[in-house]
Amino acid sequence: MADLAxxxxxxxxxxxxxxxxxxxxxxxxxxxxxxxxxxxxxxxPAEIEIRHFLDSLTVATAxxxxxxxxxxxxxxxxxxxxxxxKILYPAMALTLVDxxxxxxxxxxxxxxxxGLSDVTILAERAETVGRQPAHRxxxxxxxxxxxxxxxxxxxxxxxxxxxxxxALAQKGESAPREVSEARTAIGLLGGxxxxxxxxxxxxxxxxxxLVVIPKVATTPAxxxxxxxxxxxxxxxx
Ligand code: SAM
Numbered sequence: 001m002a003d004l005a006x007x008x009x010x011x012x013x014x015x016x017x018x019x020x021x022x023x024x025x026x027x028x029x030x031x032x033x034x035x036x037x038x039x040x041x042x043x044x045p046a047e048i049e050i051r052h053f054l055d056s057l058t059v060a061t062a063x064x065x066x067x068x069x070x071x072x073x074x075x076x077x078x079x080x081x082x083x084x085x086k087i088l089y090p091a092m093a094l095t096l097v098d099x100x101x102x103x104x105x106x107x108x109x110x111x112x113x114x115g116l117s118d119v120t121i122l123a124e125r126a127e128t129v130g131r132q133p134a135h136r137x138x139x140x141x142x143x144x145x146x147x148x149x150x151x152x153x154x155x156x157x158x159x160x161x162x163x164x165x166x167a168l169a170q171k172g173e174s175a176p177r178e179v180s181e182a183r184t185a186i187g188l189l190g191g192x193x194x195x196x197x198x199x200x201x202x203x204x205x206x207x208x209x210l211v212v213i214p215k216v217a218t219t220p221a222x223x224x225x226x227x228x229x230x231x232x233x234x235x236x237x
Contacts, residue, residue, distance in 0.1 A: 003046075007054045007202055011061050013088060022087045022114045023053055029110050030078055037102045039078040050201055055170070055208070056081030057088055059143060062168060062197045062210040067091040069140040074126045074156050075099075075147030079107055081170065082143065086116055095120040095139070097129050126156035130224040137162050137219065145170035150178035151185045151234035154213065155224045158189040161215035167191065168212050175209035184236025189223055192216035 004023055005015045015023070027048050033039055042051050059081045060066065066085060072095040073082025079096065086094045096107050096119065104123040111119045122129060126147075129135045142157040142165070150169060157167035171178060179194050186194065197210040224230060 004049050004053055007050065008057055008088075010202070011054075011058055013057055013060055015088065019087050023049075023084075025114060026079075026083070026087070026110055027053075029106075029113065033106050033109070037106065039103065039106060050203070052078070052080050053084050055201060056084035056145070058199045058201075058208070059085060059168060059170065059210060060088060061199065062212050063141055065089065066141070069093070070138060071095070071141040071143060072097065072129075072135065072139045072160050074129075074142060074144045074153075074160070076107065077103055077146075079110060081145050083107065083110060083116075083119075086119060087114070090116070091118075093118050095122065095135065097122045097124060097126055099123065099125045125227045127224040127227040127230060130156065130159035135160055137215075140165045141168060142166075143168045143170070148231060149234065150175075150182040150211065151237055152230045154182055154185050154189055154191060155230040155235060158186070158191050158213065158215060159219040159224050163215055163218065165215050166212050167215070168210055171209045171211055173206055175211055179211060181237070185234065186213055188220070188235055190215055190217035190219045 008015050027045055066089040068091055070093045074097045076082050076096045076098050082094055082096050098104055101123040104121050107121050139160050142160040153169055161167055192214040195212045199208045
């Protein structure tokens with residue numbers, strides 16, 4: 001994956017040969033498992049490299065170095081962005097959450113095969129994890145890509161952030177609109193003023209956004225509501 005190193009360098013992120021070998025193996029495992037369980041619609045190696053790996057790594061342009069930080073990735077699917085960030089920053093403490101057990105079995109296989117340590121994998125719903133003392137308000141960063149509209153997503157992410165930590169959502173062109181729709185929810189959950197970081201991937205016209213929401217106050221005990229409730233009745237909508 002020589003190209004991935006070049007693409008990452010354009011974002012001031014550096015990958016050594018061992019990390020590139022880990023990404024190569026991750027890509028092979030993704031394509032192997034994808035024949036048996038539905039992990040991704042993106043199957044060509046060059047597309048996996050840009051639309052999964054590089055897109056995940058761009059999160060680091062907003063977070064900075066995540067070594068020794070605690071990060072939780074909610075609705076991680078096949079590990080994006082969390083597992084890709086773990087390869088970039090091996091000293092990061094990572095928790096991956098997805099409600100689908102078939103997907104978390106894939107994540108366990110990748111973490112074992114790549115020799116990654118300090119990875120916790122939970123086959124649970126975000127709403128359940130957000131109420132568990134081991135996870136509630138414990139993370140420097142709670143991140144997600146392609147999981148839910150922002151008014152719903154903030155109810156998954158903000159309860160997991162410690163005071164002074166941040167939620168980060170990877171969003172497409174709809175980010176500015178979603179931010180305005182999520183303002184009431186953000187306020188109720190203890191979030192502060194969102195900051196939008198635009199990102200452009202090589203060869204793509206559309207702008208992506210990293211939406212960073214600082215955690216400025218404790219989340220009230222009422223949130224997150226029970227599983228399914230945030231999506232059914234988004235806060236403030
Ligand atoms: N983040 C990955 C990516 O960008 O490739 C996966 C995106 S996939 C479209 C959404 C994932 O979120 C699915 O794997 C789904 O099982 C998970 N998900 C959706 N709602 C969830 C919830 N409330 N708690 C945990 N996982 C959830």
